[in-house]
Amino acid sequence: MKITSLFEEKKPVLSFEIFPPKKESTLKNIEGTLDELSRLKPDFVSVTFGAGGTLANNATVQLAKKIKEQYKIEPLVHVTCLNYSKEEIDIVLKELKENSIENILALRGDRNPEMLPKDDFKYASDLIQYIKETSDFGLSGACYPEKHLESVSVADDLIHLKKKVDAGAKHLISQLFFDNDLFYSFYEKSQIVGINVPIEAGIIPVTNKKQIERMISMCGATLPSKFSKVLQKYEDNPEALMDAGIAYAVNQIVDLLAHDVAGIHIYTMNNPMIAKKICESIKNLI
């Protein structure tokens, strides 16, 4: 099933992001996580993709295959392109096709100082265009409510996002954010420039101060002062920080649902217990 058709059938859509375990041998160990997450009945689960390394038989595709075959949930496979040639991308597309995987989140990928970018794909829109021309996968893209870190302005980023949609992305997932007003402002501007595909709001439940500080430094999301205060107060009390982080994420989601967002995408960090607590709090809203 194409992910885009989910948005025609249901509003709001609920989805989770997970990442493949680092070692291939631990793929089996992720079954506990998937057992728990599947009970929460997400509409689809997306699987992240390392921006380097070998592409054949890679852990992302193996995990997506497991999600589809064993758990009967639609997987959305992230594929990055900056460090790969067309021939290498063809290997992934072939493997996805062979495993009946229908949906791709097409990404540029972050720059990796240890890898020289290849010449075939400069931007995610190049990958989207290539996949659209060579196959029939459902295509999604990433978007940035506070603009992408490398963009000179929000306007510039929106122009590039429109190119991505014009190239064939039929659904967008947002970068994590903590201030819903920034998402609403971005959404309004996206409508003005003619981006009319469903945009899911990416929400991360914060349960570890250091981890979130590292992520924020990588993606540029703003931490509202009221939330910084909470993090400061509970940074040395993991149980309290977890309660506070989940409560903050639930508040964000309730507000987003009241604003009729097309979907909620939870960055689960492979922690089903946290996803479960959030889902329990919003079970009558979704």
Ligand code: FAD
């Ligand atoms: P692009 O859309 O190509 O944009 C990158 C930059 O180039 C932006 O500043 C944009 O404005 C600019 N740009 C785009 N088109 C043009 C153009 N035609 N001319 C000039 N400038 C242009 N990374 C991973 O490695 N693995 C993952 O699994 C992964 N999953 C992600 C999931 C989500 C939901 C999100 C939001 C991000 C994810 N990332 C992942 C991170 C992502 O790879 C980085 O944010 C990366 O730096 C940009 O990827 P992109 O696809 O948004 O790039």
